[in-house]
Amino acid sequence: MMLNNWKGLVPTLAVGAVVVLGVTGCSTGGSGGDGGGDAGGDTIKIGVLATSEGNLAFGMGEAKAAIAVAMEAIGGTVDGGEIGGKSIEIIYAGTDGTSGSAQTQVKKLVENDDVDIVFGPVSGDEGEAVVQYALTVPEVTFVNGSASPVGMTLEGAENFFRFHGDSAMWMGGLGDYAYDEKGYKKIYSIAEDYSFPYDNAGGFFSEFCAAGGEVNGNSWVPVGTTDYATIIAQIPADTDAVYVGLGGADAASFLSQAVTNGVDLPLVGGSIAVDTTALSGDANIASAAVGTITGGPVPGAGYDNPEWQPFVDAYVTQPDAFPSPSIFSILYYNSFQSLVLGLQEVDGDLSDGHAGLRDALGSLDWNSPTGQISMDENRQAIVDNFLIEVLDEGGTLVQKNISEASGVTQGTTVYDRFEGCP
Amino acid sequence: MDQFLLIALNGLTLAAVYFLVASGLTLIFGLMRVITMAHGTSYLLGGYIGYVIARETGNWLLGALGAAIAVGVLGLIIHQVLIRRFQDDDMRVALVTLGVSLIGTDLMLAVFGGTATQVAIPAAFQVGLPLPGLGSYPLIRLLILLVAVLVGVGLTLFINKTRYGSIVRAGVDDSQMTSATGVNVRVVFASIFFLGSALAGFAGVVGGTLFPLLPGQDGSYLLFSLVVVIVGGMGSVPGAAIGAALVGIVSQFALVYAPTYSLVLTFALMVVVLAIRPQGILGRRSAT
Amino acid sequence: MTAPETLVTPTATGRSRSLWARYSWIGWVVVLGLALLFPYVVDRPRFWLPNIGVRSLWLGIIAMSLVFLNRYVGLLSLAQVTIAGISAYGVGYVMVTLDQPFFIAIPVGITAGTVAGFLVALIAARTKAIYFLMITLALGQVFYSYASQAIEVTNARRGLAPIKKPDLEIINLNDITTFYFAALLAAVICFLLCRYVAASTFGMALQGIRDSPERMAALGYKVNRYRIAAITFSAFIASIGGVVLVFDRAQIDPDVVSLGSTLDVLVVAVIGGIGSLGGVFIGAIILTLLDNFAQDFTDRYMTLTGIVFILVLLFAPAGIAGIGAQVKRAFDRRRKNASDPGDDPQQEPTATQPTGEAITKGKQQ
Incomplete structure (x- = not known):
């Protein structure tokens, strides 16, 4: 049984009035209290x-x-x-x-x-x-x-x-490193489907493709995707490495399923794929994460x-x-x-x-x-950027500093979802 | 073809988790005609409890058992304190349990934090099993599928073949009549609520083994279990199995062929079923 | 609980109703007066107007559409935020993507929201209340996932921005006080519209259908069409809320239609009083105040909200608005007992109504 049309209306309004009065009273009280930052x-x-x-x-x-x-x-x-x-x-x-x-x-x-x-x-x-x-x-x-x-x-x-x-700059130097030093020619990209991974992956692949690399497939998955078994099955056989543009739980999820699904390809991580926060959630992801290279504003161990x-x-x-x-x-x-x-x-x-x-x-x-x-x-800052490799040192995962790219400047390209190279 | 089979199998193993969560929901609805919106919260809480126990004892089974009992007892308390007195008012039960889930979400965030965790299993289970035509397939996913099938068969037998089950079914049809025959319907209600919550807690441990546990999963699993029971028909355990299988398979195929809209398509399945058969695939007409 | 309650009420409470009817306008004038004075009595209008004032107004309008459906149709919809969001996306798409002026964008937005509500109605109108709740919740998530992904239409997570408030030469809505008054006007119009529709023959038929669909069907009413029309109408109201929302936020992104936003509006409706069209604004003010200030004294703001939510459901199901009525009833009863105890046996059952079932039970079909 609901409130009937008219009964209870005035009491309603009375309560409303009290609330509104309370609000205004509260605000005047507030002004007396803090006095204003600029004025002082x-x-x-x-x-x-x-x-x-x-x-x-x-x-x-x-x-x-x-x-x-x-x-x-x-x-x-x-x-x-x-x-x-x-x-x-x-x-x-x-x-x-x-x-x-x-x-x-x-x-x-x-x-x-x-x-x-x-x-x-x-x-x-x-x-x-x-x-x-x-x-x-x-x-x-x-x-x-x-x-x-x-x-x-x-x-x-x-x-x-x-x-x-910015998130594209966080990949600065990694594309060249992956192509030249690691020798990856074909990379398959799995990334979350929103603006951060677009910029992040865009930063990486624009450099990687410019160096001569090839993207042999993109999977843009909705944020919050937890089941990667089917995505993993999509990775072509001739792939040299997998780019993991995932963060937080999605990254942890992917890594643990990469273990259970027996992925033995090396990984290239987006800037937040193997952050401390992802590794500290104690999922059993060591064997997948080891060997991953990644770039970002966080220096790894051994930074001098x-x-x-x-x-x-x-x-x-x-x-x-x-x-x-x-x-x-x-x-x-x-x-x-x-x-x-x-x-x-x-x-x-x-x-x-x-x-x-x-x-x-x-x-x-x-x-x-x-x-x-x-x-x-x-x-916008001009900064140093870090290239990192995840290593297993006596059972604990360590993010080892490989090198710094110094004086990385903003590229000013805002990336969108892309297929192949950006 | 291999690819097709593989995706289908992935869909089924994912469906196993969905089924475990949804079976508790459908069981409670089947008997009491109420929906508990705190079901996703039970899932996540169960996962966290299982995670803590498994980490401390190193025993996965103990974690699953502990989580089921703890969440079941909590569900029982919620039922006794908050729900029992207006059990006939389905809307109010839905809203009160929604309030419970608001609180649960916040408290779990305070206790377990925002980072993802996963229930640990022995490395021996983290291997691939060679399957004919498919190559290596993760053993753990097959085990979870097996667990879901066992639970599903067990629940169906329990409801259809045991004396207790017949009381439950009688209680569904006419609770006054049933209590007139000397059965304490209240105890039946309470025990079903315990069982439904315990199933959600158990599902949390199973799901938390395969997928990460983190804030927000409570909402997702509530939604998935709602979609599963709506598609399958509310109150029916076999219906939940069919609903879960459909949702799991559709979501996996969508992830391959239309990744951008995979979630949309998963939910669209529900719309299609509702348009054709409003009571769900195995639902009874009276439910609509 | 019994079918004819609402139809009985006007006669049963004839005496007290006339009393309240005579004075209710005073209450309205007071509230409206306070609302009009609000920009001039607060010390920091640039904070209070957008963060509390305007936000309460659009939260209230959207919650009002939910309350209208619950009260007159007996359906609790969790898709109202989604509908408001679709309307907001409509405005954003026309203004940002198509670069058209606001006077095209606003009708497009409202139409989009209303049509979306009509489609929801087609899918869900046949179902029972608890089903309706779950289906609208799930449909809302369909749109959320869509909005998060569809770059071509919604620009995915980045959303559409900036959505500039219109400047009409004489009336410049960029001025926050002017914008507040415009939002207030929208809220008043929506409120009066809901009241008007509820009191029309259409509204009467709706209430008849809510209480006894079989009887109304037997009388020749097309029950489903009435329900669809009512859901569409409430979508229209929610769409207006969406327009206010989108100009207030100056951008639209998927967070607007997330599960959290849906719960916000539900909390507003329940705390304010889910049977009262006006009460939603009290609920909205409480929520916005909590949102802005609760973290000054607690880290567990959501827990606090949840506890208030449950307490309201347990002890004052008619919401804060209903507490007024509860107090009044207690008062009436005491006065009545003092003057002539045992009089008017019919008064008692009607007087206890508002607490019993503020949340309308779905028992159609």
Whole structure:
């Protein structure tokens, strides 16, 4: 039995009125409390977007670990500190990795928490939404977290900075290596069917094909595909290697089924196929993963940059840290440290619509734990990229650093689903 | 031809997992005419429990058994606390169990995290078995198919041949009449709810051996089991088997011939069946 | 629970109804007044208007279409978000891919959503309520998978962007306050439309069919056609919600039609009161507030939502809106007992109605 037409309507409205009053009352209360970041001028508010729900829920922990490492180095904490006499306040907003959630939270940070700088987000879907939003609030400065779609820095947002490579750049150098050093002539591609793998695989295959390689088939599978038995059966007999443009669970799934289905071809991994996060889920994937070469912004074991080890040491002391930094903590650290350097250069001066800070960020050039980071005219970083091979060292999988491709620049091609070579 | 057979066999072995999950759902619906939307949650929770037990004890069977019992007991508690009092109100049961799944999803994320895990099996099972005409085929998939067939046959025999099964069937037809004959229908309801949940938990361990366990799988497996029981006909165990087989085979063929739309095609199967036979392939007319 | 309840009500509660009817407009004026004042009383309109105001409005409109179906047809549909999403994709496709202006895009979007609702109706209208729930859930996922993959139409996961709000010279919807009022207008129109349809002969026939399809069929009503028409109408309402949604978000991607979004709208409807067309907006405001602020005090926001959801179902099945009615009933009863105990035996059963079955049971056919 439902509410009847008229009875209960007024009480309904009364409750509604109370809620609305509560809302407005609540908001006025809020304004008294935080006083506004710009107005005071002595506090710089940084709003951090990171994933706290969904499959990337560990993103928030990684972001906090990274930020804590950067802030503790200058005597601060994960919640703030001081730069150039200005106090830094860091506010965290959790998302679930979707664009809608990112839109809600970034608006909350900017409009309600009144942040001066937005730092984040994690996923590509979020990143594209945040860039669109950045275009509408030119007075706020945005520093990207780990979102890697190629197009993000091509939207013309003057207030948006990315201090790491895009997903095509993450494959920089791997195509040549696979063709020249490994001698793979024909590669079969299995990749998830969305924008990240398009860019990632596009980056790899454009280089591989230019070197003379051939793509003898593409399987674009929906994200979340868990059964690869049939896909594996599609791989032609004369294939030299299989490109695995899968991430997270899909990658773990593929690898474990590659074991049970007896795939003995070498693998070429996309940037997130054999990340720490995929390997730490203790599926029995060793025999498939060993020998895989991959490229990405995460250096493997044996990387000799003197900046690297201090970062790792500081990272592992953080609560919730993985045994070694994941792609997310590394990118968040490099990006946040870049922001800290920029703020230090201008002594925390945000006057004139952040003009000084933006100039400083746009011309930054520093030696990060993962190599030199400098900026191009699109406020996109020029970075080092790493080629890695997965080795079995006494029963544990180790990602061994093969080489670095230094000074990798953005290719500015936004890839789409392709058949054969891109 | 080999290719065709191989895909079909892959479809059937995938269907085995779908059947194990859906059989619990269809069993509960068959007796109580309610749908539990927390069924996917039971699947994932079972998988996680099985994973933890198997990791600690190194014994897969113990993991499967523990998961089935734990999830079954949890299902029983949910039934007693949340569902029993408005068991006649199918919509409210659906919504309350949906609420349970919201909570379950969130808590499992808090406990087990967002990374994928898989239930470990002895390496001896991770081998290929030579099959005539197909070459080597993963042994584990064949074993899972065998388990599903055994469970399916067992359930069918249980319902059709045992005294308890006849009580269950009588309870479906007329619970008042059945209780008038001295049977405690409430106990029957509760035990079926236990069994249905336990099956989902067991399916989680089986599925979690073949595929990864991670947040989001609860939603997917709820959807797949709903599609399976809608296609096969709700309340029918053989129907669930047919539905699972169709869904599994269609999804595998779609993955080869139309990978982009493989999920769409899998669900489209349901639309086609509904258009031709709204009650599902083996469903009874009264169900619509 | 019994068939003729809703038909009986107007006479049974004649006295109290006239009382409420006399004063209900005051409540409406208050709520509408608050809604109109909202942009001027909040301290940070650029946060409150989009994040709470506009979002509550489109969530509410979509949830209202769900409530309409549940209340007047007795079907609980989980495809309403999908339909709104199809409408939003229609707008996005016309504006982004075809580069046409909004006055073509909006009708195309609404038509697309409404036609989609009609197709859902053709597939699902013959089924029983619980089946309808499952089928609409699954159909929603069909579209989600399609939207995630179909590069040519939906641009897959990247989605369609930017979808710019129209600027009509005099009325510039890019101004957030103006846009809020436009969304408010859409919500009010949808609400009045639902009320109008429910009170029409068509609406009466629907309620008759919901309560006793056999009898209505015997009277010569084409039961299925009525149901299909009602589902299509509710799809039309959801489509309007989709248009507001797409301009609010300025982009459309598959997340809009994901399972999570579907559950959001269901939570809104249930918490607000699944029998009350107006209550959905309370539910929507609660959800958006939780969404924005819950993580300030808890990491387990979904658990909190789930617990509230279950508690509402267990103890206040008519939702927050129904709590008002529950309080009023308790009040009435006390007053009645005080003045003339034992009077009016018919009052009691009708007075207890709203708690009993806010969620309409499907017992058609």
